[in-house]
Amino acid sequence: MNLGKIIIVVLCVFAAPATGWWSSGHIVLSKAATLALPEEMPSFFRSGGDVIAHASVDADIHKNRAVVNTYSTEYPDHFIDLEMLKGAALPALRYEFIELCQELDIDPTRVGLVPYAVAEWTGRLAVAFAEHRKWPENEVIWAKCLLYAGFVSHYAQDLMQPLHTTIHYNGIKGEDGTVVGKGIHEKVDSAVERLGMIPEDLAKGHELAVYDSLMAGIIQHLDDSHARVSAIYEVGEKWNDVTDEDMRSLSFERARASVQFNASLFLTAWRKSDGMWLPSWLDR
Numbered sequence: 001m002n003l004g005k006i007i008i009v010v011l012c013v014f015a016a017p018a019t020g021w022w023s024s025g026h027i028v029l030s031k032a033a034t035l036a037l038p039e040e041m042p043s044f045f046r047s048g049g050d051v052i053a054h055a056s057v058d059a060d061i062h063k064n065r066a067v068v069n070t071y072s073t074e075y076p077d078h079f080i081d082l083e084m085l086k087g088a089a090l091p092a093l094r095y096e097f098i099e100l101c102q103e104l105d106i107d108p109t110r111v112g113l114v115p116y117a118v119a120e121w122t123g124r125l126a127v128a129f130a131e132h133r134k135w136p137e138n139e140v141i142w143a144k145c146l147l148y149a150g151f152v153s154h155y156a157q158d159l160m161q162p163l164h165t166t167i168h169y170n171g172i173k174g175e176d177g178t179v180v181g182k183g184i185h186e187k188v189d190s191a192v193e194r195l196g197m198i199p200e201d202l203a204k205g206h207e208l209a210v211y212d213s214l215m216a217g218i219i220q221h222l223d224d225s226h227a228r229v230s231a232i233y234e235v236g237e238k239w240n241d242v243t244d245e246d247m248r249s250l251s252f253e254r255a256r257a258s259v260q261f262n263a264s265l266f267l268t269a270w271r272k273s274d275g276m277w278l279p280s281w282l283d284r
Contacts, residue, residue, distance in 0.1 A: 027053040031050070048146040152266065184233070
């Protein structure tokens with residue numbers, strides 16, 4: 001069976017017309033993460049950056065109010081407002097997090113669940129890689145790996161954008177009701193496109209990690225991202241100026257950090273798949 005035909009079928013099933021202005025940024029970062037991978041990764045995967053990048057937009061277009069069940073579960077998977085947790089440690093599992101929110105008397109869908117989306121899609125990718133190890137010539141499994149990788153990419157990149165980790169996601173409201181930095185989210189989200197970042201450049205010089213504890217690795221990057229919220233607001237109006245050194249420096253730092261984290265998740269999923277149990281009844 002031809003891989004190209006399979007990929008076209010898969011993407012037609014899962015994709016809809018892109019509506020998010022930030023889609024080009026996800027595409028660039030996803031291609032860069034794929035280019036940054038070591039040769040131990042399967043060749044079909046390392047050469048599948050275009051498909052991974054295409055699928056990386058799908059998580060945003062699933063936030064579609066026309067499909068209310070999908071919208072209600074998808075929307076909170078793109079952010080986490082850490083301040084709402086009042087310093088409470090993030091548990092390892094999604095439903096443990098929901099229980100924590102209940103104890104704190106807060107709505108988990110208002111807090112956000114992006115760390116769990118990252119972990120869960122990385123796990124799905126690891127299982128698909130395990131299938132590939134057992135049936136390495138099965139091109140449907142190749143297509144599935146590339147599709148799942150697109151979702152890993154999207155949520156990982158959202159987590160690495162500091163304004164996806166804070167209640168101050170689009171401005172800071174003062175006691176007098178005035179808002180500092182209103183509209184800043186779009187300016188930060190669009191920096192990859194506005195600065196003309198190139199996947200080949202963003203892919204260079206990364207030392208990838210393999211996370212023995214996946215959730216611990218995710219939380220480390222989440223904390224690192226959240227720590228840059230203040231720096232985002234310090235740039236202020238200079239987010240409008242693509243020639244400003246502060247704007248450029250922070251934008252490229254976040255883009256490269258996203259690529260490193262994204263590629264490390266791919267590598268972690270691949271390593272985790274080695275020797276992974278699959279059901280005895282499964283025949284591909």
